[in-house]
């Protein structure tokens with residue numbers, strides 16, 4: 001157990017970070033929070049709004065300061081890899097928003113540094129904590145589903161209504177950032193399937209949809225990556241002998257649910273989701289199947305409350321009542337101080353913050369530690385290249401395992417490992 005409490009500097013006081021500072025501040029393992037942004041006025045605003053201890057002039061100042069022992073990275077997608085590496089080299093623990101990094105070498109370097117230093121690293125990945133991932137993971141781990149055969153997951157995130165999130169920081173050049181290859185941000189989908197099946201991808205092939213609706217965002221010279229694809233799909237060959245299809249769609253006529261497992265098939269039982277209907281089908285010894293509707297366990301409590309209303313589906317597919325927890329999520333293990341502080345992305349925010357703090361305090365690996373995060377992120381980086389080359393089959397780098405004596409926190413635990421005075 002680590003005795004010292006967390007002293008965190010937040011890098012990137014933008015839109016997403018706002019949902020997290022109050023949670024970190026309220027966590028009993030945290031005693032100090034500081035702010036840092038390229039736009040100083042944003043960091044000053046955070047300091048005033050959330051009562052943060054101070055503002056750092058730069059990322060470099062934050063990671064070299066003795067006042068902090070941890071860095072929480074909430075800057076844009078293309079900065080995470082470099083910042084995590086520099087922070088780990090400076091001896092700081094790291095919480096990073098997704099993705100882990102956009103370059104294979106950076107991911108491998110983060111894994112190497114975590115192994116070498118023993119510092120806590122966690123990628124704040126919502127997918128692992130989503131109800132369908134929890135359900136499939138528990139059923140699969142119990143042995144009830146048999147061997148994992150095939151799964152499908154996707155992140156359908158049509159950007160039409162959301163391009164403004166890039167404009168907030170990127171200004172007039174926002175299109176350059178918005179054209180990120182969808183497969184460079186695959187962890188919402190991959191994490192659900194790979195954590196449920198407790199496996200990783202060994203090979204991948206992919207196909208991309210050459211965009212026709214936003215030619216000023218996708219295409220050669222339009223974005224930092226010369227990326228032509230607004231939607232992409234990849235087929236993962238898994239180490240357990242199964243396969244998975246993962247789709248990352250950014251211009252597709254779909255809003256909610258946005259990140260979900262649509263199927264997870266085993267040799268003895270299977271899960272399927274269609275819109276808001278979650279089904280579990282189990283086969284008995286004689287080959288007859290038993291059907292269970294598990295929708296009320298997996299859909300957010302708020303959503304289920306409205307299910308008999310006439311316009312329920314109409315509102316739900318536009319995101320109504322979708323942000324909060326579902327009964328399957330173990331909110332009982334969260335700190336009491338989180339009550340009423342809000343959450344997001346299907347009730348996952350509070351779990352991510354708690355698990356980083358638990359991992360730090362206990363010294364255990366977080367559920368989305370460097371090895372797991374690498375396994376969730378790497379397939380997409382390789383798959384984008386496959387799509388550019390007509391779908392050739394490519395190897396996914398193998399990051400191996402953490403040291404055998406380094407225990408890992410289960411995201412599904414009902415109890416905490418580290419305890420604090422609350």
Ligand SMILES: NC(=O)c1ccc[n+]([C@@H]2O[C@H](COP(=O)([O-])OP(=O)(O)OC[C@H]3O[C@@H](n4cnc5c(N)ncnc54)[C@H](O)[C@@H]3O)[C@@H](O)[C@H]2O)c1
Nearest residue numbers: 012013014015016036037038039074075076077097098169
């Ligand atoms: N579901 C999810 O997990 C989810 C959802 C939204 C965003 N995100 C991730 O969160 C991150 C932030 O997204 P956002 O929408 O808040 O972006 P944003 O543009 O609103 O905020 C990013 C902030 O980082 C600051 N910044 C950039 N470089 C910096 C540096 N060197 N030093 C200090 N500050 C720096 C910017 O000035 C900006 O204020 C992104 O990487 C995104 O991938 C994840």
